[in-house]
Amino acid sequence: MKKIILLLLLSSYYGNTFGQIWTAEANVDKSNLSPWIVDQIDEYEGAYFYGESEAESELTISIAGDLIIAQLENGEWNIENEEVIGWISNYINYTNVKIEGNKFYSDETNGEFVIYLHDNKSIKCLKMNNPPVQMSNDGEFELGPFSNDVLNKRNDGEFFQTKFEIIDYDHLNSLSLGELIIMRNEIYARYGYIFSKNGAMALYFENQEWYNGVYKNIDSFLTAIEKRNLINIQKIEKEKQK
Template sequence: MKIRLIVFYLYSGMCFCQISDTINRAYVAVQNYDIDPLTIKKVEVTNISDYVGSYHFGESEGESDLEIIYSNDRLFARIEYSDWENDTWVAKSVRQSIEYSNGVVSIDKAFYELYKCTETSYLTLNQGVKGLGSSYVEEEEGKICRYVQFNPNTSIIIPKGQYPEASFVKLSVDDLEQYTKSDLKIIRNEIYARSGYVFREGGTMNRYFLKQQWYKTVEKRNEINLSEIEEYNVNLILKIEQNQ
């Protein structure tokens, strides 16, 4: 019995030392912007759609925005950033792999949970604002430091329609294999419809999109300009349609 008590006391002492030597820290986007860790709290119950939004990372030349949308039971993510090319800044967009499981999202092998501001702090971090939180532990001068990086969620413009992902990221064959030929035709033409394309009067696509409240036509067809992402997806979908 005495041995057991001694072991218990030693174990308790070790736990106490570990807790007392642990420092909790939090910051916004980069370590230069510290916040009180007590002002953010992990959201215990989440839905997959709660992660939709735009999240800012980094500062200065290392700035980027992680944008996430939810469509057709899936999350789609991309990184928006600027790169210096030929003496000018060029806007770029790169798709990121993203998975959701049990309240955690995995983005390009990094894990994030949903956090919420419990009180107003650090400039525009208002109470109730939600964001991505990633945590890690480091040892500093013999003490354990637990860091939480908080990236607040800002508004995001989601492309209109039933398949917004076709104007958001470059799709893959795997993304599209679940759809029928009729579905693919709608996905492809929805890309044009978002830009106000005027379909042949009385045609199938004309009748379909006139029923969509968001659909607005432009006067001249030659004013339609597709993005690089949209052109890529149109060509990919055409190839798949031809092989079906």
């Protein structure tokens, strides 16, 4: 019975994330693929979805000036005594990421941004040559359908833009010291960092519906954009504390 409940939970969870299409190479008519060309590289910024069910993963591309970030999120169910406690996300930052034309490059995988004509609909995708979880035969590509809804996501904190933008000095300086502290710690909280028990940040974030503390150290999850924001925020905090 518990196994059946788990399968139902998996179906419910993933059925609400993104309308997946089966896009492994064997299922794609390559004549329906064409290059996705943009005027500004920022148009590729957003999330791309791969796999299905518990093998689903999300690749988020963030672009801030000369910084191009590709971060993969996947995870697993946290099960204790055959009961589902929750979902634990894991994050991997791709290295040496470049976008040239509609081509995507990184140390982990290469690919290209394409338009996939499917059921008379044009779907923007990132064709990944080495998907995070191989859903078909080894060596086959997979298409990751694109969504930019993540850019406007507001249910993961008050200052979610720190994931996609380098927050400028004037804006940081306009915030109160308390707001700066929340902004800085939100970067950690979104990755499930466990704050000191009964501390101000623990009490604050435990009252946020989106927060789930699971990690004692999330340093490896932080992107170059987030690290730069952390440095800038801390600098303004120190100035306001004088």
